[in-house]
């Protein structure tokens with residue numbers, strides 16, 4: 001009885017929880033409307049008022065305030081889950097007033113990209129809906145995708161023509177990839193007098209639609225644009241699911257059944273089915289769940305491997321032994337990084353620029369055969385490979401998808417007739433909503449391999465998780481912490497430095513997701529920013545935190561100071577579900593020559609105090625103290641003669657002894673770029689990894705790159721102190737992509753990829769052959785626009801990602817993904833830029849520019865930078881925009897005494913990117929902005945005074 005009462009009480013929500021629920025903040029997402037840029041458009045009553053079948057009753061029309069919440073699962077009682085504020089979208093459906101006179105409507109419908117069941121239904125229902133609901137009579141189909149706008153005449157459509165189309169697969173309008181020519185498309189829309197444009201397509205198409213919408217808005221045309229999301233892969237974000245997806249899953253059943261029959265009817269038979277899904281495995285997952293015949297499902301979101309313990313072959317071996325057969329489903333994008341490719345194949349793209357995949361099914365089939373012949377020579381074995389991919393997407397939609405397509409088309413029409421533009425209609429939590437085109441174009445829907453659906457797939461099939469594990473002996477030793485974590489033969493790992501001296505700072509949780517998406521499992525930060533540490537909690541990522549040089553004096557003063565620091569910054573975060581702190585960097589390059597020894601005497605005492613503090617909280621064996629040194633701590637003509645700088649010999653001896661007794665590695669930062677930058681005689685190719693015409697010969701050893709030479713100089717220096725075997729971690733290494741001659745995208749890519757390949761190939765160096773550095777932390781993850789440019793303008797451009805988490809170039813980190821994945825869910829400010837007003841005389845702009853650039857980042861404008869060739873006006877616009885974004889697009893910040901103006905057209909030219917800021921106003925970015933505002937006032941005062 002008491003237990004029941006308790007359970008009832010647990011189910012009750014207290015009054016305060018209700019208050020909590022109703023006080024949640026909700027942000028209604030922006031939905032563009034024609035009146036945003038064409039004021040005073042005439043409205044008309046909705047003709048549905050007169051429609052005998054509808055006879056709109058109370059509540060029929062959608063009210064402007066009707067909204068759909070994106071997240072409807074709340075956690076009560078207790079704190080509400082992220083995100084805060086909760087996002088809401090305008091509800092789709094007919095409006096009381098419309099902004100188009102039906103007789104003046106000229107609608108265009110186009111389909112782009114690959115096929116998908118239901119395309120013809122959407123076209124048919126657009127035609128029927130426009131015709132029947134609103135009385136529109138001029139409806140045209142644009143043929144063969146985007147290129148059709150300008151290369152062929154459109155075809156006139158009416159309900160009679162489209163009558164049977166929903167029963168046909170494919171698209172009666174034809175489709176294509178490529179052919180996106182913005183000017184030609186918008187000119188054609190304008191010339192042909194289209195005022196409603198319905199664009200049906202996938203992620204690429206929607207990105208194109210965003211550009212068309214922006215251009216139409218720039219030209220202030222009375223033309224509404226909507227993008228209707230099409231994808232058989234179900235990879236479009238925000239909406240519940242895309243049309244055609246259910247049909248595809250249903251069709252896949254036939255292939256899986258056939259594979260099962262073939263497998264069952266053979267001795268040691270394997271049925272292998274490839275399904276579509278370039279970057280997401282939704283079809284494979286759902287087909288597996290509903291079929292019940294599948295033994296193993298492989299999707300792009302999950303790595304797998306073939307050989308060895310826990311691998312695919314081991315699993316299949318067991319299945320064949322138990323059942324005599326097995327069925328394997330693989331999504332086309334799975335395992336792409338495992339398939340060997342020629343250089344040409346690595347670059348091959350389709351007309352739209354999508355990477356062309358190799359056939360994972362054909363490859364798997366051949367690997368399976370090789371495995372069996374190798375391990376079971378002479379034993380019967382059959383693999384039947386079925387590729388139903390085009391059959392699946394070429395069929396007409398099933399009943400569920402057909403009715404979905406109908407609602408989708410009608411939602412689009414209602415929105416457009418009501419004057420909305422630049423939007424996508426789609427179901428969110430089973431209610432149709434209008435979503436900003438750009439938001440949809442940027443969001444991807446991937447399979448969440450941590451949710452219950454994927455867990456269920458694994459539990460039904462008992463397929464492996466394909467996570468490589470240490471042997472139990474190693475795990476036991478590891479947990480006893482007697483293992484020398486830095487065994488010279490251990491796998492090297494690529495990690496990254498995450499610095500936060502930024503003007504536009506991404507949310508820490510966004511950055512942690514970026515790390516996870518890129519499978520980066522080691523990160524080095526320069527302090528113990530609690531926002532960053534909180535975001536890293538539970539991520540499983542190993543972290544090196546840092547104590548800034550300025551704090552060394554206090555750390556060295558007493559164990560009381562180090563106790564507090566450890567308690568507040570380390571013990572408060574480690575533990576189950578916490579941050580996996582593995583290293584504490586005591587200072588950052590504290591022996592740098594330019595510091596003239598100011599931190600030198602604090603390092604050892606600080607380490608000793610910190611070691612004691614760690615011991616008090618039982619962390620001394622798990623967390624290692626290290627001292628990242630710059631490579632200027634040692635010197636030599638030739639690597640074998642390497643020695644620490646004479647004035648450092650004593651302290652280095654103490655440090656190295658300390659590191660050795662605690663099982664810690666030596667951490668060094670090596671920058672071949674700086675050698676090249678600071679020395680005009682330095683042979684350029686020696687800085688990279690592709691071989692050199694200027695090798696360095698050191699006795700029997702020949703060095704072909706600066707990194708190896710530098711590394712071995714350190715090895716020799718350590719050997720002189722008696723620690724030639726000490727493991728070495730590269731704390732920072734990288735190449736900037738902008739801001740100097742030689743700092744560009746291709747050089748940065750060549751250096752970083754060369755380095756990663758060399759490390760992962762375990763080549764080692766002449767003094768440590770076959771033993772690469774223990775870990776390598778790339779410098780850096782993101783650009784930091786607020787860094788001092790004393791060393792050079794390049795200092796703000798070290799990121800492999802730009803400040804907003806967008807990959808600058810394709811880079812294979814060797815961690816499982818073939819390329820870098822961009823940050824997801826970045827909350828940008830609106831797509832607006834501030835530029836120089838072309839109608840104004842700009843001769844008085846100098847002070848404005850100086851001020852803008854003293855606060856915002858203009859380093860790319862200088863010689864060697866990506867925006868160096870903009871010309872005078874372009875430079876001004878760039879400076880204005882950088883400042884405007886820094887000020888969170890505050891309208892006044894684009895004034896510049898009337899010389900600036902806001903534009904909706906992206907002024908970026910070639911590789912010169914005019915940024916749009918991100919909306920996070922948290923922590924240090926805000927602090928920095930406050931700081932710059934003060935500086936601004938001071939500077940402004942000075943300028944006024946000087947004038």
Ligand SMILES: Nc1ncnc2c1ncn2[C@@H]1O[C@H](COP(=O)(O)OP(=O)(O)OP(=O)(O)O)[C@@H](O)[C@H]1O
Pocket residue numbers: 112113114115145146147176177178179180201202203204205206207208209211230231232351352354
């Ligand atoms: N970033 C972009 N900007 C402008 N147009 C684009 C962009 N990406 C793709 N497009 C254009 O959109 C059209 C369709 O793109 P794509 O071939 O990638 O198919 P999709 O719409 O993504 O559909 P799916 O991949 O589901 O078949 C093509 O005409 C292509 O040129």
Ligand SMILES: O=P(O)(O)OC[C@H]1O[C@](O)(CO)[C@@H](O)[C@@H]1O
Pocket residue numbers: 114115202231232233276277278332350393
């Ligand atoms: O062979 P095509 O027409 O380029 O299309 C193949 C691609 O289109 C899709 O069906 C939709 O994106 C993918 O699943 C597939 O990779």
Ligand SMILES: [Mg+2]
Pocket residue numbers: 113202203204
């Ligand atoms: Mg696509």
